[in-house]
Amino acid sequence: MSLKRRLSIVDNSTEATQMEVTSLKMAFASTDMEHVNQHFGSAESFVIYAVDLEQIRMLEAVQFGQLEQDGNEDKLEEKIKVLGGCAAVYSQAVGSSAVAKLKANNIQPVKVASGTAISDLLESVQEELHSGPATWLARAIEAQKPVDPNRFAEMEQQGWDE
Numbered sequence: 001m002s003l004k005r006r007l008s009i010v011d012n013s014t015e016a017t018q019m020e021v022t023s024l025k026m027a028f029a030s031t032d033m034e035h036v037n038q039h040f041g042s043a044e045s046f047v048i049y050a051v052d053l054e055q056i057r058m059l060e061a062v063q064f065g066q067l068e069q070d071g072n073e074d075k076l077e078e079k080i081k082v083l084g085g086c087a088a089v090y091s092q093a094v095g096s097s098a099v100a101k102l103k104a105n106n107i108q109p110v111k112v113a114s115g116t117a118i119s120d121l122l123e124s125v126q127e128e129l130h131s132g133p134a135t136w137l138a139r140a141i142e143a144q145k146p147v148d149p150n151r152f153a154e155m156e157q158q159g160w161d162e
Helices: 014-022 074-082 096-104 117-132 135-144 151-158
Strands: 004-010 024-029 045-051 056-063 086-091 110-113
Touching: 024 117, 024 135, 045 117, 056 117, 074 096, 086 135, 096 110, 110 135, 117 135
Parallel strands: 024 086, 086 110
Antiparallel strands: 004 056, 024 045, 045 056
16 A cells, blocks of 8 residues: 655754754654554554654654555555655564565664553653664664765875775
């Protein structure tokens, strides 16, 4: 099934613009936008947040409609496309083929208990950013950093021996 609805929150303030550059995007499989309560493959909807050291901000709500858990692998492509740029997606379960496709797109699948509050998960990520991120989160942070155009000049100054 293809994308049914997509609501993007628009905030043109300087603070919001800066946050989009410095934050990590996190997605949650949820029908009520408050709790993780969906299997990734059959998720009817996702809510996407931006998280940084200081703020948590909702960015989007995306709806797909009802889907079966097993069978139609094509359903994963549209979901992964919508989640592009997210560091992680939280769901109550995720199949092995979905895990492989998510990881190939640099999205970390995170399984949590059904009914886990999204606000608790967001606060946990923020606390982890302050105290020192887990390996997958550290990789996501590194991937967000822009490539330094002067990196080769700096390497040249240090000298190369072959």
